[in-house]
Amino acid sequence: MTLGKRFFDFTVALVFGILLLPLIVGVALAILILDGRPVLYLSERMKTPDQGFTLWKFRTMRPDPGDRGVSGGDKATRITRTGTTLRRYRLDELPQFWNILRGDISFVGPRPPLRRYTDKFPDLYADVLKSRPGVTGMATLAYHRTEERLLAACKTADETEEVYCRRCVPRKARLDLIYARRRTLCSDIRLMVATVVRRIPLH
Numbered sequence: 339m340t341l342g343k344r345f346f347d348f349t350v351a352l353v354f355g356i357l358l359l360p361l362i363v364g365v366a367l368a369i370l371i372l373d374g375r376p377v378l379y380l381s382e383r384m385k386t387p388d389q390g391f392t393l394w395k396f397r398t399m400r401p402d403p404g405d406r407g408v409s410g411g412d413k414a415t416r417i418t419r420t421g422t423t424l425r426r427y428r429l430d431e432l433p434q435f436w437n438i439l440r441g442d443i444s445f446v447g448p449r450p451p452l453r454r455y456t457d458k459f460p461d462l463y464a465d466v467l468k469s470r471p472g473v474t475g476m477a478t479l480a481y482h483r484t485e486e487r488l489l490a491a492c493k494t495a496d497e498t499e500e501v502y503c504r505r506c507v508p509r510k511a512r513l514d515l516i517y518a519r520r521r522t523l524c525s526d527i528r529l530m531v532a533t534v535v536r537r538i539p540l541h
Contacts, residue, residue: 343470378397388456394436398417400416410498412492475529476514
């Protein structure tokens with residue numbers, strides 16, 4: 339990550355983190371009142387192929403000690419009513435302002451993978467994670483709905499894993515590598531704006 343990109347991330351995260359603090363507190367209270375504890379979902383993600391960090395999100399599912407891999411149709415029944423709304427508008431990702439301030443992730447970049455996928459595809463992620471992971475990015479915007487549709491049709495954890503590894507990982511990686519070659523501050527801002535616009539209801 340360049341010094342300019344880090345300065346941009348820190349400044350924007352600090353300003354918007356302060357401005358959105360009432361919303362963040364409101365969401366936290368809603369989860370606490372409607373769904374109980376824990377309010378946050380903490381998950382290990384990778385910033386490099388061998389360096390992990392703790393990603394912060396608002397909890398949107400009922401906890402399961404045996405949880406593994408990405409979310410597919412096999413986990414749909416665990417999503418809370420509050421979680422459905424949070425996921426629709428990506429409000430579950432508000433705590434990631436903290437990760438940005440810490441320098442774990444950027445606003446824009448490849449989504450930080452679980453360790454199981456960097457272990458499974460070491461050569462692929464060695465290239466992808468040369469860019470600092472981000473909250474949103476080219477692959478997130480271009481492929482997110484397709485990924486959701488593919489994984490929603492999966493009925494078991496094994497099926498979700500197979501579909502994700504075969505159909506999602508390589509396609510998203512190609513988009514992430516295109517982003518890395520073409521990245522500019524202006525392109526990052528455009529991707530951030532596009533992410534927000536997509537989550538604003540039109541009616």
